[in-house]
Amino acid sequence: MAKKDRLSGNEAVAVAMRQVNPDVMPAFPITPSTELPQYFSSYVANGQVDTEFIPVESEHSAMSACIGSEAAGARTITATSSAGFAFMWELLYVAASNRLPIVLALVNRALSGPININCDHSDGMGARDSGWIQLYAEDSQEAYDNYIQAFRIGEHPDVQLPVMVCQDGFIISHGVQNIELLEDKEVSKFVGTYKPERALLNPGTSFAVGPYSVTEFYFEAKRAQAEAFKNAKKVVKEVAAEYKKLSGRGFSWFEEYKMDDADYAMVVMGSAAGTGKDAVDELRAKGVKAGLIKIRMFRPFPGAELAKALSGCKVVACMDRTESYNTQSGPIGADIKTALYDADLAKIKVLNYCYGLGGRDVTVKSLSSVFKDMQKADETGKIGKTYRYLSVRG
């Protein structure tokens, strides 16, 4: 039986953490994810979980401890944001290449500088090539749902990869909303017991983790790692279907909103998707065929499927909450354009917006202006500047 509650994103993920009852959590607090280790350590103190909580001296140590713990065979979690996440950088690659299914709750926040504590995706986007599966949420409910599914995805024998469960800092993490929670026993049944085939503490076996790989093997190791991402795509879909059966909620790689006959589509990720849906509703009421695609799974990137979903559109606007400094696109823009080109859909016009940096407000009005730009490009046949900045003064 589902239980209704009103929780912030951090509260919802903390509840999910308690319900999963992992073996180990090494963590170091940083805004806006501080509440995650804070709530969780109170669960530990109250005896509500069996978890070993390790208060480490830095995020570099947090991820190092995660790697050791997961390699030992313990289900391991951590949480962080922004600069703390950046301090984990070296170890993110180590965790991924050692194929350790650690689950990291990332509360997205701008990277310095200038120093800023508010939401954008620059932390997560910077780690898009680190070898972690990345799931993004629109709200607290999705953050909760994604978190529970992450264990089944990462620990799957065909995957064995770490998973980042991302939510927008403050907007989701501190915004309270009505959500539905699963029963504790439903969650523990869904995630199951973690029994890795290979683990340092498996009795009777001995094996080495993270050996040096000479030139003759490094490339093969990376190729094998890339294959796990192809497998992950399938597993994300299967787990989403199973979760939907249990909860009645969710979708697999991305959500399509009023896309059936859409001429103008916005591709967006995170909390701005909700605002974008309101903009779509307003435009639909005026007879404009507007639609929206919300990406849930950013790594691996469901390019071919997204291209298919966009194939009927005249103009597409890709929304990137980060800056790539290549002077031509953001990460979503680049991946969508590649997907359209490969699907022989290069004729579709693509606008790419950098938006919402450092917590800049994203409103129905600002996102409606993106649809207006798409209409204008279609009506005049002129695309103009393909890479633009939304709601920046000047």
Next chain:
Amino acid sequence: MHTLDEKWQDMTPGCTITGNGTSKLFNTGDWRVAKPIFIADKCKQCLLCAPVCPDSSIPVVDGKRLDFDYDHCKGCGICAANCPFGAIEMKEGE
């Protein structure tokens, strides 16, 4: 044991290695550009050489050192530099 003709499909996840003492399977003797020669007549069995060998390539049995393990000796010459009796000579190019 990974071999040079191994395909990416055959790699263990994360290159993990199962089993104990697998470094024995890696013949670091291939790297050698100078070969230590053991001159048994000059050796007093003081055993100063064995503990300084970085690759455990001087086997000691019943308190006596034996000839070198050339499968693993990299030819660094630390043993020769430590021998007080000139019982180890480095031969370049072997």
